[in-house]
Every structure is written in C-alpha cells, then in structure tokens.
Amino acid sequence: MIDWNAMSDDAFRHEVRSFYAEHFPMHLRDVIGYYTWAQQRDWYRKLYERGWAAPSWPREHGGMGLDASKLLIFVEERLDLARGPDFGGLVMLGPVLMKFGSPEQKARYLPRILSCDDLWAQGYSEPGAGSDLASLRTEAVLDGNEFVVNGQKIWTTWGLECTHMFALVRTDKSVKKQAGISFLLLDLKSPGVKVRGIRNLTGQEDFCEVFFDDVRVPRANLVGELNDGWRVSKALVGHERLLIGNPQHCQRALQRLATVARSQGLFDDTGFLDKYTQLALDVEDLAASYGRYCDLARRGEPIGADVSLLKIWATETLQRINEQIVECAGDYGGSNGLLPFGSAGVDVLHPFYISRPTTIGAGTSEVQRNIMAKFVLGLPS
Ligand SMILES: Cc1cc2nc3c(=O)[nH]c(=O)nc-3n(C[C@H](O)[C@H](O)[C@H](O)COP(=O)(O)OP(=O)(O)OC[C@H]3O[C@@H](n4cnc5c(N)ncnc54)[C@H](O)[C@@H]3O)c2cc1C
Structure with a gap:
C-alpha cells in the first residue's frame, strides 16, 4: 500500500x-x-x-x-x-461511525460505504426544524429490542437514490431539546418508509421528503449512547469544513463569465469592466482567505468559528457571478442547456439555479452571520 x-x-x-x-x-x-x-x-x-x-x-x-x-x-x-450520492456516507457518516460506532457497526457499514454498496442520506431537517434543528420531532420509541420510528424528514438530498439514512430522532421528550435526541441508522427499504421527491428549480428531484410510519429499527442501529445524538451529530471532520470554501467553484464561474462577456463584446464596456473587476477581486479574496485556513489546517491548528466567513463569502460570491452571467448572456439569459458563446459552450441557467440554495444548505448565511456576531465579534445574542 x-x-x-x-x-x-x-x-x-x-x-x-x-x-x-x-x-x-x-x-x-x-x-x-x-x-x-x-x-x-x-x-x-x-x-x-x-x-x-x-x-x-x-x-x-x-x-x-x-x-x-x-x-x-x-x-x-x-x-x-x-x-x-456517495457524499453522505463517505464524507458525513463514515467519520462519525469511526468515532462513535460500535465495533459491529464499523465492521458492517464502513466497507459498504467505501464500496458505495450502501448510499447514505442525511436525515436531519424537518418541516419545523431547520436552522433550529434541536426542535426536531421525528420520534423513536423503544419497544423491546427495536425502535419504532414515526415522523417526517425533509430536504433529504438524494433520498430517492440512497439506500440508507442516518437520522436524528427524538428519544426523550421530557428533557431539554438537545438532550433528548439520538442518532439512528435506518434502512430506507424498511416497511413504513415512504420517499417522495421534491422538484427543484432545475426540474430535478435532488431532494426529498421522507415519511416514517411505525418503522421498526433494530436497537443495534443506535450510534453512540441513547439521547446523546446531538453530540454525535456535532462530530465534525475538521478539514471537511474547508471544502465548502474551496474557491474553484467561483474561479470556474468567473471563467464562464469571461467567456460570455468576451463573445458579447462586453470587455469594451467600462460599466461591465467595473463589475467584472470587482467580482474577480472578490474571488481573489476568497482564494486568499481559503489559503489562510488551509495553512492553519496544514499546521494542525484549530479552525475557529470565523470559518463561517468562508462559507458566506464562497456562496454569496458564487451567486453574484452567476447573476452577472445571466445578465451578460442577453437573450440567452433565459435558456436552458449549453449555449454557444464564441467557440465555447456555456450553460447559463443551470449554474445560476444551483447557486441559489448554496446560501441555505449547511447553515444559512443568516445563521453563519449570527455565529460570526456571537463567537467572533462577541456581540450579545
Ligand atoms: C441544497 C440543499 C440540500 C440540503 N440537504 C439536506 C440533507 O441532505 N439533509 C438534511 O437534513 N437537510 C438538508 N437540507 C436542509 C438544510 O439543512 C436547511 O434548509 C437549513 O438548515 C435551513 O433550514 P430551513 O430550510 O428549515 O429554514 P429555516 O431555518 O426555517 O430558515 C428560514 C429563514 O429564516 C432565517 N433564520 C432562521 N433562524 C434564524 C436566526 N436565528 N437568525 C436569523 N435568521 C434566521 C434563515 O436564515 C432563513 O433565511 C438541505 C438544504 C439545501 C438548500
């Protein structure tokens, strides 16, 4: 090896x-x-x-x-x-199992995650529990050696493609919200599970609603201790938090903007040049900031709450560039698919659509700003 x-x-x-x-x-x-x-x-x-x-x-x-x-x-x-669809298992669940899983869970699930024989969805959000995740209500009640699960998850990415779900469920209603949550592994083919796609802006059903109606789950599928799911779910793979700030998405979007603008003759327009320069500098700022966090990671130093800035800047810059591409594309701005700009083909609308939810998933921009305000600037809640 x-x-x-x-x-x-x-x-x-x-x-x-x-x-x-x-x-x-x-x-x-x-x-x-x-x-x-x-x-x-x-x-x-x-x-x-x-x-x-x-x-x-x-x-x-x-x-x-x-x-x-x-x-x-x-x-x-x-x-x-x-x-x-490999993301949930390889990036999210695998490291959690390595830290909190029983020897049996590790032996059973890790090889199948690696080979992608099992594809895992993340079952956290619910209709009444997104940013305020601890309010989740999907309930798991112990009945002998099994949990009986009832409730609903939403925005489950790849729910229709995945075979399994790791979920946060309520196992004690009598204590403080965070203290009554457990982390459970579910087979999405179990009787009583219903998965329904949600069509998004792009016309795809990337995410889903998942309903649980008296779904029986072996107690052995509990990860960590009963009612300790909040801590389990918080187990972060330090460096993966950096992935979201990777400037490559913005750098490629900027290249697409340049291609479109060049073919439309916009680099002769000083108004456009101002906008383009601003965006190019924003991407440079992102790359510099990303590099600074990478250096911390390389030195093995902790990455603090200020990494929220990276998420905000990466996602909001991506949106601004994609908005500019649509504007520069003129008549093509409302068309789907690869369109000819000079000798290159550029998809204008799809990247614009998919840049929209990036400021929502993995903690909204507002929540990230709250984190910055509280933990970085020390402002009152
Ligand atoms: C592309 C995508 C993929 C996703 N995939 C998954 C998945 O696989 N599994 C999963 O479990 N979830 C998934 N989610 C859900 C995601 O985690 C939630 O959308 C997110 O946590 C926000 O929750 P919400 O949608 O309920 O919005 P809400 O929490 O209801 O927020 C609505 C609005 O209120 C604002 N807001 C909320 N609280 C505050 C506050 N305290 N201060 C200021 N403003 C606030 C928010 O910023 C937002 O603008 C996905 C979301 C997206 C967009």
Missing part, C-alpha cells in the same frame, strides 16, 4: 493531476452541482479500485489516510467538484 504522505507535495500533486487528466470522464467535466449515481458510478468505481475513494479516511478503514497538507492538494487537484 502506498504511503502518500511520504511523497513530496509536488510529486503527489503531479500524481493526482495525471490520474484525473487520464481517467476523469469528459462527460462529467462540465457537470456543476449534482451528479446522479448513474452518471457517477463508473467513475467512482475507478477511484475505488485505485484506493482513492476516501482521501481523508484512515488507511486501516480503506482510505488514503492523507494528512492535512496532502488532503488539501487532493481537493485542489480533483476535477469532480459536484457532490454525488
């Missing part, structure tokens, strides 16, 4: 770049946003066979075991920027 960390940074970067250049399929290169599993499966298989499916997982569990520095290089060089 190769010890990637023993390689020089340059050699490792070259290795990742070459592998992607040679193997990453052309039809996925322009996918922005979400892959379907059917689109992604073959490519994923290639990564898996190479041993590159889980860059941050320890080698004992089949990961690459990359240290912070190598992990950041991998993130910078990888071309598959869009999130796929």
